[in-house]
Amino acid sequence: MYVFGVDIGGTGVKSGIVDEQGKIVVKSSIKTDRSRDYKAIIKDIGAQLIALAEEAKIPMSELTGVGIGCPGAIDSARGIVDYSCNLCWKNANVASELRKYVDLPVKISNDANVAALGETKFGAGKAYSDTVFVTLGTGVGGGVIIENKLFEGYRSKGAELGHMVIVKGGEPCACGRRGCMEAYASATALIRDTKRAMEKDKTSAMWDFVGGSLDAVDGRTSFECAKKGDKAAMEVVENYVKYLGEGVCNFINIFRPQAVILGGGVCAQGEYLLKPLREFVKANTYGGDTVPETEITVATLGNDAGLIGAASLMLGGGVETLL
Ligand SMILES: [Zn+2]
Numbered sequence: 001m002y003v004f005g006v007d008i009g010g011t012g013v014k015s016g017i018v019d020e021q022g023k024i025v026v027k028s029s030i031k032t033d034r035s036r037d038y039k040a041i042i043k044d045i046g047a048q049l050i051a052l053a054e055e056a057k058i059p060m061s062e063l064t065g066v067g068i069g070c071p072g073a074i075d076s077a078r079g080i081v082d083y084s085c086n087l088c089w090k091n092a093n094v095a096s097e098l099r100k101y102v103d104l105p106v107k108i109s110n111d112a113n114v115a116a117l118g119e120t121k122f123g124a125g126k127a128y129s130d131t132v133f134v135t136l137g138t139g140v141g142g143g144v145i146i147e148n149k150l151f152e153g154y155r156s157k158g159a160e161l162g163h164m165v166i167v168k169g170g171e172p173c174a175c176g177r178r179g180c181m182e183a184y185a186s187a188t189a190l191i192r193d194t195k196r197a198m199e200k201d202k203t204s205a206m207w208d209f210v211g212g213s214l215d216a217v218d219g220r221t222s223f224e225c226a227k228k229g230d231k232a233a234m235e236v237v238e239n240y241v242k243y244l245g246e247g248v249c250n251f252i253n254i255f256r257p258q259a260v261i262l263g264g265g266v267c268a269q270g271e272y273l274l275k276p277l278r279e280f281v282k283a284n285t286y287g288g289d290t291v292p293e294t295e296i297t298v299a300t301l302g303n304d305a306g307l308i309g310a311a312s313l314m315l316g317g318g319v320e321t322l323l
Contacts, residue, residue: 002058004049004066005311007111010034010086013041015048016055017063018311022122024304028054038081038092046101063274065105066098067313069114069306076109076319078154095264100193102231107320109150111306115299116143117150117317118131118309119261123301128258133299134161136244136264140182144255149317156319162186164242166246184243187219187266193239197232204232223269241273245280252294253286263299270298 001023007014009032016027030048032041046199053060072084079095080088095106107256116133123130125145134142138164162182163175170179171189183189194217198206206225210216210272222240224234248260266273278296285294301308311320 002063003104003311003314004052004063005307005309005314006045006049007114007306007310008032008045008068008070008087009111009306010071013045013048014307015052015308017046017052018308018315020315022118022308022312022315024307025058026141027307028052028055029306032087034099037099038087038094039088042094042097043101046098047099049102055132059277060102060104061123063104063297065107065314067114067310067318068094068098068104068108068299069111069310069313070094071092071111074108074110074156076107076152078162078195078221079106079108081108105314107318107322109156109310109313110143110272111309112141112254113150113152113156114309114313115263115301115305116145116261116309117300118144118301118305120148120311121315121317122308123305124261124297124299125259128295130255130258131210131259131261131275133163133261134218134248134251135261135299136185136187136262136266138186138188139151140180140186140247140257145257145317148253150313150319152319153280161247161251162245163207166243166250181243181247185240185247187264190219190222190236190240190266191217193236194233197222197236198269201232206233213220219266220268223266223272227272228244238276241276241280245277246294248277248281249284252281257290257294258292259295261297263305274298 017025071086073082081092120131129148131145142161163180165179167179171183173183174182222233222236226237
């Protein structure tokens with residue numbers, strides 16, 4: 001049995017055929033060209049999928065469905081993208097439009113949700129049935145898997161993990177509130193805090209690391225300089241771990257997953273991030289030693305997470321589409 005996985009992004013659409021073990025058999029990329037109507041883009045995706053099946057010499061009868069991951073607010077049960085800022089889509093009837101070209105069941109979910117499902121079924125969480133996946137990128141996104149099923153909330157509008165307040169009246173967040181986890185634990189927030197620390201301490205080794213230019217600061221700056229013992233950098237990292245830790249503790253207290261899986265560029269820091277994070281979380285989650293410990297680990301599917309995650313919607317765990 002095989003399924004199609006489709007990872008729709010603002011610049012490109014990555015599609016592939018994936019087997020039951022989550023292995024990609026064949027894949028291809030096409031340009032999104034989002035200046036066009038969504039229907040034209042879906043038509044291209046239909047042609048892309050048919051070409052993939054031909055290339056892999058897999059008859060359509062052996063393909064059981066299409067799973068789609070897409071940025072934005074999505075109504076999974078109806079197969080509709082309500083709104084996607086990245087794609088400039090509004091009320092896009094993606095599932096029924098794609099079925100004009102590929103006569104298979106279609107499931108669609110938010111890109112962070114499908115990454116959560118993919119990591120749980122085939123990646124870092126494959127030993128587990130209950131996980132929380134958190135991506136630390138431009139923002140903080142994620143997904144919740146409960147008993148091997150994606151939890152999306154009513155009309156798929158829940159699980160906005162990054163918009164949980166961890167500091168009342170804190171830093172402004174893109175959502176309009178203040179003090180959200182996203183405003184402290186995203187790569188964007190880490191870069192902001194790194195720059196602030198540098199401006200406060202002109203002798204910090206971070207200045208040398210970025211060649212004297214604040215514009216060259218990225219998510220690695222504070223971590224790399226902290227490793228060399230720079231005090232200002234160590235303080236930035238210490239605070240970052242605490243902010244992330246507060247958020248992770250809250251997720252654990254609410255969901256008590258078997259694992260929290262972290263994704264995003266900051267995770268390249270590996271144990272340097274994970275070790276202090278685990279210590280903070282162990283000391284601060286509810287129940288202490290009397291409750292099962294939650295593993296904290298990093299995502300393993302890498303660049304294919306979106307594609308494998310999308311496909312995994314059709315391999316059990318995705319929200320049923322009411323078409
Ligand atoms: Zn927010």
